Amino acid sequence: MRSLRFWTSAGLCLAPLLGLTASAARAQLTGTDPRTGLEPARVRPVAQVAKPQPAPAKKDDGGCHGTAVEFVDTPKEAAEQAKKEQKLVFVLHVSGHFEDPRFT
Amino acid sequence: MNALANKDVGEYLNEHFVASFQKVATFKIVGAAKQGGNVASYFCAPDGRVLHIVAGPVDAATMLREAKWVVDTTKKAMAEAKGDGAAFKARFRTAHAERLRTEHGLVVEPVTFDAPAAQDPNSALTFNDPSGRPLAPVLPPPPIEGPDVRFQEKADAANRAAKALPAGMPLLADKKGGRWALGNQGRVHMLMAGHSMAKIEKVYGTVFENILGEKISTKPVEVVTPFPWVRNGRAG
Numbered sequence: 155m156r157s158l159r160f161w162t163s164a165g166l167c168l169a170p171l172l173g174l175t176a177s178a179a180r181a182q183l184t185g186t187d188p189r190t191g192l193e194p195a196r197v198r199p200v201a202q203v204a205k206p207q208p209a210p211a212k213k214d215d216g217g218c219h220g221t222a223v224e225f226v227d228t229p230k231e232a233a234e235q236a237k238k239e240q241k242l243v244f245v246l247h248v249s250g251h252f253e254d255p256r257f258t
Numbered sequence: 259m260n261a262l263a264n265k266d267v268g269e270y271l272n273e274h275f276v277a278s279f280q281k282v283a284t285f286k287i288v289g290a291a292k293q294g295g296n297v298a299s300y301f302c303a304p305d306g307r308v309l310h311i312v313a314g315p316v317d318a319a320t321m322l323r324e325a326k327w328v329v330d331t332t333k334k335a336m337a338e339a340k341g342d343g344a345a346f347k348a349r350f351r352t353a354h355a356e357r358l359r360t361e362h363g364l365v366v367e368p369v370t371f372d373a374p375a376a377q378d379p380n381s382a383l384t385f386n387d388p389s390g391r392p393l394a395p396v397l398p399p400p401p402i403e404g405p406d407v408r409f410q411e412k413a414d415a416a417n418r419a420a421k422a423l424p425a426g427m428p429l430l431a432d433k434k435g436g437r438w439a440l441g442n443q444g445r446v447h448m449l450m451a452g453h454s455m456a457k458i459e460k461v462y463g464t465v466f467e468n469i470l471g472e473k474i475s476t477k478p479v480e481v482v483t484p485f486p487w488v489r490n491g492r493a494g
Contacts, residue, residue, distance in 0.1 A: 222268020225277045229306070229458075232278035236304040242332065243302040244275035244325075246262075247282045247462055249472060 264318035267325070274329050275301070282462060296470045300458055301328040307455045309350060313442040313469045327357075344371075347455040354454055355400075358447035363412030364438060365403040369452040397464045399445070400452040402432035413438075445469045 218224055226232045229245050236243045261267055271277055299312040299321070310328045312321060331353050339346035348370035355368040405413030429437040430448075440448065446469060453461060466472045 218268075219279075221262035222265055223262050223271045223277045225279055227278070229278045229280060232276040233302075233304050233306055236276040239276065241304070242275045242309070242328065243300075243304055243306065244271055244277040245300040245302060245458060246277070246279035247298040247300065247466070248279055249282055249296050249466070 261316055261318040261321035264322070267318050267322050270322060270325055274325070282466060296466070296472050298462070298465050298470065299324075300462075301325065302458060303332075303455070306458050308450075308458050308461050309454060310354075310450060311446045311461070311465055313446050313465055347372075350454045351451050354447045354450040358444060358451060359406050360409060361412065362440060362444040362447070363405050363409035363415070364432070364440070364444070364448075365406045366400045366448055366451050367403060369400055395460060395463065396468060397449065397453050397456070397461065399448045402430055402436075402438060402448070404432045404434055404436060405438075442469055 223244070225246075226235060229243070232243050232245065235241075262271075297315055300308050301310040301312075301324070302308050309332060310324060312324050316324075331350065335346050335349040335353070338349055348368070351368035351370060355366050359365050430440055430445075431437055446465070449461070449464060449469070453464075
């Protein structure tokens with residue numbers, strides 16, 4: 155009776171070890187589900203999500219502020235440069251958004 | 259619109275001018291609408307004296323035409339004045355009066371001589387803003403003599419525009435009592451016929467308030483509690 159119990163329990167312990175590990179190993183090699191033995195549905199690789207980037211810095215347009223005109227920082231600087239380069243001075247007086255295309 | 263983003267305008271301005279910009283007035287957002295906000299382009303000599311102005315937003319062709327006119331007129335006036343500053347100023351003002359006559363059909367007498375300033379800006383009696391600078395004056399333009407009959411069509415067009423204006427829009431009166439409507443550029447030529455070669459700080463107030471209709475904040479002192487010893491309406 156004892157030997158019967160021993161062999162039964164030994165068999166029960168070994169069966170999953172032998173059978174399931176073998177099927178699991180097969181599943182790893184063949185890509186089958188160890189419980190059902192079926193191949194899982196193929197999952198398409200998801201496109202890698204781009205990391206959130208900081209807002210793109212405004213393109214450095216050399217002080218043009220979105221226009222085709224090169225602006226220096228202050229009218230005083232403009233006057234000095236104009237005197238040096240024998241040019242005239244163009245001063246834009248703005249009230250409102252400088253980037254508003256209606257005003258430039 | 260978007261004149262300054264135009265390639266030709268940009269190239270021309272970069273070739274003949276050194277550009278800069280200033281914020282001169284504020285604007286309010288009321289609901290979704292923006293109240294105020296405008297632009298004025300000043301073409302100046304290197305010492306900051308104003309040669310010409312483009313008031314308000316214009317298209318690229320207009321901006322380019324005005325810039326070229328400034329450069330050409332400056333060269334011509336320099337050649338004729340031969341180093342005489344007063345003669346240069348007189349020629350430039352005459353050129354503005356001439357453009358007003360030929361393009362808008364109205365005649366003004368250019369002011370070719372500036373009387374000495376009536377008020378000393380450093381005087382204790384001069385009313386200054388909190389930063390100590392005198393307030394931008396409102397410059398009187400030279401009076402309109404009347405229409406030039408050789409450009410009667412232009413004057414008639416101005417007259418028709420005057421009648422089409424909604425009530426409350428300012429009209430300009432000539433010496434004979436006629437009423438004329440002038441656009442921004444016409445008003446600029448009228449102003450410049452009397453005040454070109456004035457410093458930009460003297461002109462900008464008139465341009466923003468009288469031509470563009472914007473309000474420049476010139477509050478001299480904002481006194482929140484003018485009498486700090488008075489509390490709740492009682493002297494304490």
